[in-house]
Amino acid sequence: MRFSVSRSLNFTTCLQLCFFVLLAMIVLFFYYVWSEKQIDAANNLRYTTRLLTNELRQSSDDLTRMIRSFVVTGDEAYLRYFEKIMEIRDGKQPRPARYDSVYWDFVTAGATPKSNAESEAVALLDLMSRSGFDAQELILLTEAKAKSDRLAETELNAANLLRSVQADPQSARKQAELMVFGPAYLQQKADIMSLIDQVIRLSEKRTQHAVDAATEWAFLMRLAFIMLGAVLLVLIWMSEKLFRHTLGAAPESVYRAIQNLGVGRFDLLPAVSQFPENSVMSHLVQTQQQLKELESQHHQSQQSLRLMSKVFSEAQEGIFLTDINGIVLDVNLAYLCMTGYSRKDCLGKYAAELKSEQCSANFYLDFWRAIKNDGRWRGEIWNRKKNGDLFAGILNFSAVNDEDGNLLCYLGMVTDITPLKTHQQKIEEIAFHDPLTALPNRALLADRMKQALARVQRNNKLLAVVCLDLDGFKAVNDSYGHSTGDSLLIEVAQRLLGCVRSGDTVARLGGDEFVILLCEVESREDCEITLQRILAALITPYNISREQINFISGSLGYTLFPYDNTDPDTLLRHADHAMYIAKQSGKNRFHYFDIRDDKRAQANWSALARIASALQNDEMCLYLQPKIHLRTGKVVGAEALIRWRHPIRGITSPTEFLPLTEEHDVSINIGEWVIEQALRIMQEWHKQGLFLPLSVNIGARQIRQTDFTERLADIISRFPDVPPGQLELEIVESAALDDLQQISGLIAECRKLGVKFALDDFGTGYSALIYLKRLRVDTLKIDQSFVRDLLDDENDLAIVRGVIGLAKAFNADIVAEGVENWRQAECLLALGCESAQGYAIAHPMPASQIMHWIEEFRMPTLKEELH
């Protein structure tokens, strides 16, 4: 049964209610008892009332009987009784114990009524007035008493009459008899009785009423008591229900469950669902379940703790545990073996007591910073054993926190890597040092440079990176053998070390190449003082294996960081570059790498790269300048000239960019592109029926290529429709003269391909006749500088005349360049030069315009004269 009041009424309230009801019941009970006593009291009163009333009647009757008996018998005893009764009734003698039945009995027994000494002598009326009669009754009773008293006087009178001696005994008796048996007496008697009856009726009625009232009240009390009893029962029943509900089960079950909990038996589990929600039992079961889980967790953690403890004791790594102040709490066996300390030595001491002076204060600062920030630190550490030996360890040190992030302790694990370190040091010694001179090698140098750069940046000084290459060392090896060479290198290393400060580094990169790092240099002058010292030390003669070597010197190149604010590799390259210049400039000297020179070089490279990209991006094109036959006015050919169609600046002359390429391979690419382009133009022309030879300029670098002929043949082969004879290669005279042997051979080979050759700018290179003979070119081009002043300068005229003569002598064609006016043309014609090009005839023009130009071109009639 569901207990619906359980929500509004809990167990305690119910119990309190029970208590209050019980209290009310007790009070009611006492009240009830009292009311029952009230009934008794009322009954008592009623009884007393009747008794006293009866006593009055009886006393009256007794008096009557006594007097009548006296009258009849004349026995004086009756008269004494009579008097006694009167005295008792008037309170002159104590009352007998049982008044109601005594007198007559006494009389009949002939005994003397015993007076009760203990009872007080109270007049009947007084007694009555004390005994709860109401006023009316008392009045009646008093009247009855008074009448009885008057009757008693009558009786006494009768007695007296009888006893009087004067009277006739017979008549006195008769008279006395009449007095006490006569109708008057009877009438008086009846009056008395009537009064008493009246009192009896009244008091009956009154006391009955009191008894009834008391009884009714007692009944009510009883009823109330019973009802409260019923309420109490209900409350007790409710309490029990509530109690059970709160418990969720029978108390015995709860008791058993608690007992199970108490003895730690968590496995006997009823289902939670079978108990009301929120009941003691459901909580108990839940607690039991939680305890069971806790127990199993505890069991598991016990298990893992055992495992951990095993790991801790068996681990090869030294493990130590410290509290948050770094005081050692526990260490394992491996740790003790590693450090040589006993457990007693370690526990309670600071873990840091092991530290060696090898680790700096900064190290410990960093260490604790890492612990604070990351909660862990891992790294190598040098510690001291008990016997003072150093040992290297890898330490894993971490903070152990609880779930709320509060620091509990620190855990340290050390692996002894001393043997590894020792080994590593040996390997490093080998790996980072040059075996011959024991100087640092390239790898260590890189490391030292990194350190030096950091230091220099800190203290605002300069770092000099110096490259040294010995001059004349190869000769030592060649003349005296390698062992002497090696000895010399060792000696050089010693001398270098003698010239630098202790913080500086001397490294050998191999062969006779050394690098010196001068740290904390104040200025360029400061650095050069040291370099001067090094040069002087190196040039001092060497005595090796009884040989004196006195031709060794050094070439030094150096750069200064942070003027040269770049990375270590670039610094080395810069110093090396400067060293190369020192060597070029005559050895036994130093050269400073000037960052400004470098910037300039970079600018040059940028420009060159731009030109290369222009070629790639099709920004280059060919312009053609026609050549004509002066006598016939026929177009005999054209010179292909490169132009840069710059996207912003427009058509750019080759004089503005080609000079930059001359020393670089870009010039070859450009040259080949020009050849290819010229062939392509001619191929187009052939399709349109134009057969015009094109000449292209070949740069000095291009023609010096050893595979020039092959490459040329390859290009030509791509244009099979174009007869190779239509292509003329113009070589600048000065370029051709550089290596006559090679160029003349090349010309001979190319001629086999059918290609023709012209010597460009002829006259500027001061060629000897013998060269001209060897070169065997098809055409000589007179340089425009001679043509320009032809008319004004006798010397130029003579040169041109000479050139024309030479051409004829060698059976070569002749072309005059830079003809600016027709008078020059007339002069040239007069001198015997029949072909010409120049502004007078045409400016260079795009290939597409050439057809149109040919159609339009009309040459004026020339007079052959020298002007």
Place this chain on the structure above:
Amino acid sequence: MSLTSEALNWPDAIKIGVGCIDEQHQILANMIDAAELRLAENSNRLEIEEFILDLMSYALYHFDTEEQLMLDHGYDPIALEKHCQEHRSFSATIAQFQQELKLGRVISRDELLQFVKDWLIFHMLCTDRKFGEFMMSINKTVS
């Protein structure tokens, strides 16, 4: 101590306020400065030729930078054309010096340096400055 302590420092007035351009101008300034020190009156052809080639390549890549920048930022076409015209005239003159040297003519060191300096000062103070102001105005509108 700084990198520039050894380098010739141009007054800030010459700077036009465009980082890469000013840096390139500084390179040219250094180049001229170095040439003045290195080229003696009787310096040989090779040294002068080297200087001319340096100028030529400098002009090529520096003008390219400037012109590309103008084009990219929508510089007024007329101003651009005028600016390019000055660049072209510089390149042409330098090319002419180069040609003459190649032909064996004697080139006056002073004449060459004077031309370069005059052109540079005029060009930077007038023509480049206008472009610099233009770039500043763009940056202002952008920000």
